[in-house]
Amino acid sequence: MTTRPATVADLPAIDQVFRTSFCDTFAHLYDPRDLAAFLAGFTPEGWAAEFADPAYAFQVGEAEGAVVGYAKLGPNKLPHVAPGDVIELKQLYLLKEAHGTGIARALIDWVQAEARRRGASRMALSVWSENWRAQAFYKRYGFVDRGPVTFMVGNHPDEDRVWEAAL
Incomplete structure (x- = not known):
C-alpha cells in the first residue's frame, strides 16, 4: 500500500472509490431514488472543478497500482466550528478490501x-451519527464531537456529527 498526490488521471478512479464505498456502507439506508439523486450530484465536471481549485487537495491510496482509497481537503463549510485557520476533511473513503491495511492511517x-x-x-x-467505526477512527486522532448537522441524501435527511481537532 502506498499513497501519493492525486492526478487528473485519477479522478475516474476516485469517483469509483467514492461511489463503491458510499454504496457498500450506506445504500441500504436509502430509497433508491434518494441514493440515485445524491450520486447524480457527483459528476466528472464537479470532480475536475474541485481538483483544479487550489483550495482543494487530493491524495490517493494504492494497492498493486490500483486506487483503493482517497482523501480530499477543502474549505470548511461546516457549522459549530469557529472561523479562522480551519480546513475541512471533505472525504476519506476506502474500498472494503483496503480496510485494516494501514491506508486510512497513511491518508489521515x-x-x-x-x-x-x-x-x-x-x-x-462530518460523520454520520451511527458510523461508529469512523467515529472511533477519528477519536484516535484527537477529533471531538461539536454537534449535529443535517446531511441530505436526495430527499432523505441524515444526522451527521461535526467533529473538530487541533492540528
Whole structure:
C-alpha cells in the first residue's frame, strides 16, 4: 500500500472509490431514488472543478497500482466550528478490501500534514451519527464531537456529527 498526490488521471478512479464505498456502507439506508439523486450530484465536471481549485487537495491510496482509497481537503463549510485557520476533511473513503491495511492511517497522516502545510491549526469533518467505526477512527486522532448537522441524501435527511481537532 502506498499513497501519493492525486492526478487528473485519477479522478475516474476516485469517483469509483467514492461511489463503491458510499454504496457498500450506506445504500441500504436509502430509497433508491434518494441514493440515485445524491450520486447524480457527483459528476466528472464537479470532480475536475474541485481538483483544479487550489483550495482543494487530493491524495490517493494504492494497492498493486490500483486506487483503493482517497482523501480530499477543502474549505470548511461546516457549522459549530469557529472561523479562522480551519480546513475541512471533505472525504476519506476506502474500498472494503483496503480496510485494516494501514491506508486510512497513511491518508489521515497526509491530511494532517497537508492541513498544517496550508496554515491550518484546526480541522473539521462530518460523520454520520451511527458510523461508529469512523467515529472511533477519528477519536484516535484527537477529533471531538461539536454537534449535529443535517446531511441530505436526495430527499432523505441524515444526522451527521461535526467533529473538530487541533492540528
